[in-house]
Amino acid sequence: MSEIPLPTRPFSALLFDMDGTIISSIASAERVWSRWAEAHGLDVASFLPTIHGVQSVETIRRLNLPGVDPEAEAAAITRAEMDDVGDITEIAGARAFLKALPPERWAIVTSAPRALATRRLAAAGMPLPALMVAAEDVRHGKPAPDCFLMAAERLGVAAPECLVFEDAPAGIQAAEAAGATVLVVTATHHRPVSAGHAAFPDYRGLSVEAAADGIRVIART
Numbered sequence: 001m002s003e004i005p006l007p008t009r010p011f012s013a014l015l016f017d018m019d020g021t022i023i024s025s026i027a028s029a030e031r032v033w034s035r036w037a038e039a040h041g042l043d044v045a046s047f048l049p050t051i052h053g054v055q056s057v058e059t060i061r062r063l064n065l066p067g068v069d070p071e072a073e074a075a076a077i078t079r080a081e082m083d084d085v086g087d088i089t090e091i092a093g094a095r096a097f098l099k100a101l102p103p104e105r106w107a108i109v110t111s112a113p114r115a116l117a118t119r120r121l122a123a124a125g126m127p128l129p130a131l132m133v134a135a136e137d138v139r140h141g142k143p144a145p146d147c148f149l150m151a152a153e154r155l156g157v158a159a160p161e162c163l164v165f166e167d168a169p170a171g172i173q174a175a176e177a178a179g180a181t182v183l184v185v186t187a188t189h190h191r192p193v194s195a196g197h198a199a200f201p202d203y204r205g206l207s208v209e210a211a212a213d214g215i216r217v218i219a220r221t
Contacts, residue, residue, distance in 0.1 A: 010214025012161035018110040020167035053168025055141040085123035093203030107131035143173035
């Protein structure tokens with residue numbers, strides 16, 4: 001349980017990162033990226049921590065590898081990830097938590113392409129949201145705030161009225177830049193970075209109350 005208490009105020013909407021936050025796809029992603037890194041002569045152990053929370057094309061682009069087309073490589077990686085979904089699972093309690101929310105009051109905001117996000121959610125048996133903001137929807141991915149600002153706008157609320165569920169530093173930075181409140185999910189990280197935010201390992205210790213004034217997230221005692 002978090003050492004920092006959950007905010008008690010109601011929120012107009014809840015925004016969820018996907019990978020590492022409501023589903024665990026780290027094993028799948030790291031298998032695919034490990035093969036790619038080995039093929040390009042990279043040190044896999046030092047490279048893998050850099051792939052989480054950002055768009056694949058940005059991960060490749062910042063390596064500045066000679067003769068590598070980031071767009072083409074990212075597309076190939078996405079295809080490989082879509083073929084490798086056998087062990088993708090929900091973060092404990094996430095399915096029930098999402099199903100308890102009013103469908104018009106939450107969204108998924110992911111750095112994954114939409115097709116991959118949809119496939120991974122289906123593989124984990126997770127509900128599809130009425131609204132998803134995916135990699136192709138924004139020009140600047142996390143840690144830029146664009147994705148969270150877009151999700152809030154499409155839900156008809158202001159970003160500071162949202163509670164964002166995140167797990168990775170890039171996503172936390174994006175939510176902070178958007179002015180949202182952050183709750184960090186630590187299930188898939190050995191060294192989670194909460195950066196002064198409330199943090200919980202999963203959703204089994206959380207419940208929601210939806211009322212006219214908004215949605216409250218409550219820590220079970």
